[in-house]
Amino acid sequence: QAQQITRCLVCSGCPSLAPWPSHAMPWSLGRYRGCVSTPRRPVLALLLAALCPLGPGSGAAGEDQHAAAEAAAYWRGTRVRAVEEPNLPAPLIDLNASGGAISASIDYQGEPLVQECMEYYLDKTTEEARLREYILRRERAVFGEADVGQGSGSGLEQDREPSGVVTYLLMENSARSLHKDLLLSLHCLGTFFGRYPVVVFHTNASTAEELDLLKSASPEGLRLEFEEVHLDFPADVLDFPGGVDGFLAAPQCVMDGQDWWLTHRSCGCRCPAWRPQCWPLNWMHATRFFTAGMFRTRTFQRGEFDFFLRLDTDLFFVEAPAVDPFRLMAERGCGMVYDAVSREAPGCFDGFDEMVLRFFQVFGYIGSPDLEILHVGRGPAAAGGQWTLGDARLFSSDRYLRFADFAAGGIYRHRWADQLFLLRGLALFGPRSGSSARPRAEGEDPPPVSICLRSLFPGGTETGFVHKKGGFQDSDLLQRCSAPDLPRGTS
Numbered sequence: 001q002a003q004q005i006t007r008c009l010v011c012s013g014c015p016s017l018a019p020w021p022s023h024a025m026p027w028s029l030g031r032y033r034g035c036v037s038t039p040r041r042p043v044l045a046l047l048l049a050a051l052c053p054l055g056p057g058s059g060a061a062g063e064d065q066h067a068a069a070e071a072a073a074y075w076r077g078t079r080v081r082a083v084e085e086p087n088l089p090a091p092l093i094d095l096n097a098s099g100g101a102i103s104a105s106i107d108y109q110g111e112p113l114v115q116e117c118m119e120y121y122l123d124k125t126t127e128e129a130r131l132r133e134y135i136l137r138r139e140r141a142v143f144g145e146a147d148v149g150q151g152s153g154s155g156l157e158q159d160r161e162p163s164g165v166v167t168y169l170l171m172e173n174s175a176r177s178l179h180k181d182l183l184l185s186l187h188c189l190g191t192f193f194g195r196y197p198v199v200v201f202h203t204n205a206s207t208a209e210e211l212d213l214l215k216s217a218s219p220e221g222l223r224l225e226f227e228e229v230h231l232d233f234p235a236d237v238l239d240f241p242g243g244v245d246g247f248l249a250a251p252q253c254v255m256d257g258q259d260w261w262l263t264h265r266s267c268g269c270r271c272p273a274w275r276p277q278c279w280p281l282n283w284m285h286a287t288r289f290f291t292a293g294m295f296r297t298r299t300f301q302r303g304e305f306d307f308f309l310r311l312d313t314d315l316f317f318v319e320a321p322a323v324d325p326f327r328l329m330a331e332r333g334c335g336m337v338y339d340a341v342s343r344e345a346p347g348c349f350d351g352f353d354e355m356v357l358r359f360f361q362v363f364g365y366i367g368s369p370d371l372e373i374l375h376v377g378r379g380p381a382a383a384g385g386q387w388t389l390g391d392a393r394l395f396s397s398d399r400y401l402r403f404a405d406f407a408a409g410g411i412y413r414h415r416w417a418d419q420l421f422l423l424r425g426l427a428l429f430g431p432r433s434g435s436s437a438r439p440r441a442e443g444e445d446p447p448p449v450s451i452c453l454r455s456l457f458p459g460g461t462e463t464g465f466v467h468k469k470g471g472f473q474d475s476d477l478l479q480r481c482s483a484p485d486l487p488r489g490t491s
Contacts, residue, residue: 078264079283082276083256091118116273116346123343123377131341131376135449142448143332161195164307164326165299165392169289170202171231171282172210179210180472180487182313183217188481190219192317196309196326197223199299201289203231217486227299231285234292234408252413253278268415273347279415287411290388290418292404295396305392306330312386316471318480319464321456325389328454333447335430336422337389339455343376350414352380352407356424359406367434369427370450381427383451384419386467390426397437400425426450 091114092107108115166189172178182200189198200214211226218224233244240247245261253261255269255278266278290310294300300308307326325337344352359365373381394400403425410416429437430450440446457464471477478484 078266078280080255080260080264080266080278082269085275086113086273088114091115113273113346119378120343120346123379127377128340128343131372131381132453135341135372135451135453138448139332139452162307162324162326162330163305164196164309165305166193166196166198166309166311167294167299168198168200168311168313169229169286169294170200170206170313171286172203172205172207176207176210177470177472178313179206179214181470183214184472184477184481184483184486185311185313185316186214186218186222186224187483187486188317188477189311190222191480191482192320194219194222197225199225199227201227201229201294201297201299203229213487219483225299227297229289229293229297231289231293233285233412234288234405236405236409237412247409248412267412270347270350271415272345276347284412284415287416287418288408291411291421292401292408295392295401300392300396303393303396308388308390308392308395310388312467314467314469314471315386316466316468316477316481317464318466318477319457319459321464322458323454323456325452325454325456328452329389329391332449332452333431334449334452335391335394335426336383336451337454337456338383338451339461340383340453341373341376341423341451342382342419343379344382344417344420346379348415348417349380349420352410352414352416352420352424355407355410356428359403362406363402365428365435367436369434370430370432371427372432373423373427373450380420381423382417382419383423384417387465388418388422390422391430391438394430394437395422395425397429399429399435399437403428423451 088111089109092109094105094107096103096105106118108118168182168185170179170182186198202211215224215226232238237244237247242249248261248267250259253259253267253269255276260266260269260278264278265281268284269278270276271279294310299305307329309325328334328337375381404421407416407421427433427450429435431438431440432446432450436446455461455464466477468474468477472486475484478486
């Protein structure tokens with residue numbers, strides 16, 4: 001199979017390799033472009049087929065110039081990409097056959113970044129699929145092949161709705177357009193998955209007129225509530241010597257020789273390692289909210305909801321889910337639902353595992369975590385992104401929130417994402433851990449898996465969701481969501 005791949009490897013954009021980043025690795029593989037034949041090195045051939053690098057084009061530089069020019073237009077910070085991608089030597093891979101066994105050696109030529117990225121792609125090509133099959137096999141061993149609502153017989157009455165809630169966070173931008181994307185997202189939700197209550201969390205950056213539009217033009221029958229929230233730095237950042245500026249002082253936010261915290265209010269500048277970029281403060285504050293603040297709101301603390309679905313404001317349902325994810329969690333006991341468990345990218349988890357060990361040293365930890373979802377290969381496991389499904393009782397618990405608070409500084413220094421926090425919280429305090437935030441009844445067995453792996457839609461996640469900034473201006477989206485008359489202007 002490897003030899004077949006290597007017969008004609010044409011690197012022209014890799015349209016068939018959707019899971020892979022559409023940018024170059026941090027070394028030059030230009031000599032491998034075109035047709036190559038390396039039958040003696042099938043591992044290298046597979047890696048080259050997966051990486052299929054694209055050289056940096058003029059578009060990246062144009063985006064950087066635009067970002068710099070528009071920095072002041074963002075309400076808090078802006079994302080800035082490195083001027084150039086790293087251009088490092090390729091790893092040297094040798095395979096040797098002896099006595100019917102094959103051994104491999106990789107020379108990273110003294111470059112830690114080359115090793116980081118090679119290990120990442122090896123884990124992506126092998127360990128993610130292995131872990132997925134393992135999790136699915138464990139679930140099927142208990143529940144069989146039938147999915148929820150198809151005779152799973154797990155005890156939840158079919159006519160009783162689970163207590164779930166759909167949430168959004170509205171952080172209005174200088175263009176005053178995000179609320180219009182949100183309005184369309186509400187209509188799409190109402191069309192395809194509108195039977196659960198919805199809560200829009202918003203800051204005081206939203207005007208009364210914008211909130212009135214959301215209330216008056218939302219789909220009929222949608223149970224919609226609003227709660228104002230305040231976004232700020234965690235206490236350990238505010239209390240750091242020198243305050244926020246001291247916590248993020250150089251070299252924390254330096255890239256290309258410039259301190260981007262001072263000029264653009266951006267940090268976390270090594271994520272991802274193959275295309276470094278500094279992330280804006282509004283992204284960091286949103287991530288802090290998604291990992292802790294949301295679970296401290298009145299909506300979650302009053303204990304009315306067992307499960308939640310958090311959606312980005314520019315994510316749109318365009319198809320009805322094949323499975324009710326809230327019912328799935330209720331019936332099968334899993335603490336999260338997502339379509340995959342992924343290996344986090346290098347540069348996006350610097351110091352994360354070391355932080356977890358410090359947390360154990362400070363607060364202690366009794367029991368054992370769910371080891372299956374701690375790591376994928378040689379890096380931390382992650383799940384989530386533009387949407388997150390989870391058990392509200394777990395993530396609102398004191399145990400999880402203490403962990404989230406302890407780890408919060410890493411969001412601002414290292415760009416640790418919510419998908420990293422939530423899955424590690426699930427591993428440490430979820431239903432299969434020895435320190436579960438929801439203790440099991442005497443004699444109750446733990447569920448077979450901590451996370452239920454589902455795409456939600458028959459054709460995959462990409463067929464049921466559309467992610468598009470400015471989607472409210474897309475006439476096709478408006479039609480698909482039965483909202484042709486929604487306002488499309490940007491003012």
